[in-house]
Amino acid sequence: MNKIIGLLIIGLTIISCKDIKKGAEDGYADATKKDTIPKVTLHVFDGGKIVVNNLELFSEDTTYHGQTKTFADAFYVIQHPKGNLIWDAGLPENLVGLPEPFTDPSGAFTVSRQDSVVNQLKTIGLTPKDFKYIALSHSHFDHVGHANHFKNSEWLVQENEYDFFTNDSAQVKHADIYSMIKDLNNIKKLQGEYDVFNDGTVIIKPMPGHTIGHQVLYLNIGLEKPLLLTGDLYHFEENRTHRRCPIFNYNIPQTKQSMETFENFAKEINADVIIQHSQKDFDKLKALLKAQKTNSK
Numbered sequence: 001m002n003k004i005i006g007l008l009i010i011g012l013t014i015i016s017c018k019d020i021k022k023g024a025e026d027g028y029a030d031a032t033k034k035d036t037i038p039k040v041t042l043h044v045f046d047g048g049k050i051v052v053n054n055l056e057l058f059s060e061d062t063t064y065h066g067q068t069k070t071f072a073d074a075f076y077v078i079q080h081p082k083g084n085l086i087w088d089a090g091l092p093e094n095l096v097g098l099p100e101p102f103t104d105p106s107g108a109f110t111v112s113r114q115d116s117v118v119n120q121l122k123t124i125g126l127t128p129k130d131f132k133y134i135a136l137s138h139s140h141f142d143h144v145g146h147a148n149h150f151k152n153s154e155w156l157v158q159e160n161e162y163d164f165f166t167n168d169s170a171q172v173k174h175a176d177i178y179s180m181i182k183d184l185n186n187i188k189k190l191q192g193e194y195d196v197f198n199d200g201t202v203i204i205k206p207m208p209g210h211t212i213g214h215q216v217l218y219l220n221i222g223l224e225k226p227l228l229l230t231g232d233l234y235h236f237e238e239n240r241t242h243r244r245c246p247i248f249n250y251n252i253p254q255t256k257q258s259m260e261t262f263e264n265f266a267k268e269i270n271a272d273v274i275i276q277h278s279q280k281d282f283d284k285l286k287a288l289l290k291a292q293k294t295n296s297k
């Protein structure tokens, strides 16, 4: 898979020439009292599309043999009184403006991206300089695309993920990925859960396995239910239902353990779960945020 991703990026290049808060439990409890929640706004944006031409890569068995699927590739902006956070960074921006979608040499993926982050942020009156924080669910090519724009932001990354993708040999082995995160020099290395604004509204939760330091995002921002953004813990609904793992995961047993932890937590807080690569969930979240906006007028 890394080979596939490597080839994909090489191809693209050619073409375009607080540590866990003690009492985090209390944080959850406090944040459920709606009157104590500061005004936090969430936006979701389109970071591209991925047509998976060989869906069999997304299960340990042959369930998806011969199937294809289109993935959304979303990124998210959270505006908080204490600063803005961008969660994930879409597909590489050198896809923008290509006459047609790009297929990697192995043929596994066909990818496209309509617009740059700078243009998309303009629609809500922001620029990359307005972001205090950037956090990525993990460092795969379809989640780091426009990360380098955020070089002034603090990068909230699990320490093991940072080391894995930036050590001397990774800079060569994962040169494609490294090139898209190398300008992030303001680094906050995390060792576990992290309450970004220290008020229980936006919490990064480690869910390792897809990559060594993969993480998901918990948002308790006054919507009807708390939200959980899955990163790539799951890529689509069936994989959540049957707890199937892509064969290219860093550690499959660890992923299954993370799925267990995730589902227990989702149940405990009665969360709306948003699978980030699901077009259905992308549309659902857009509709939910639109309804919220209308209600608050």
Ligand SMILES: [Zn+2]
Binding pocket: 138, 140, 210, 232
């Ligand atoms: Zn991934």
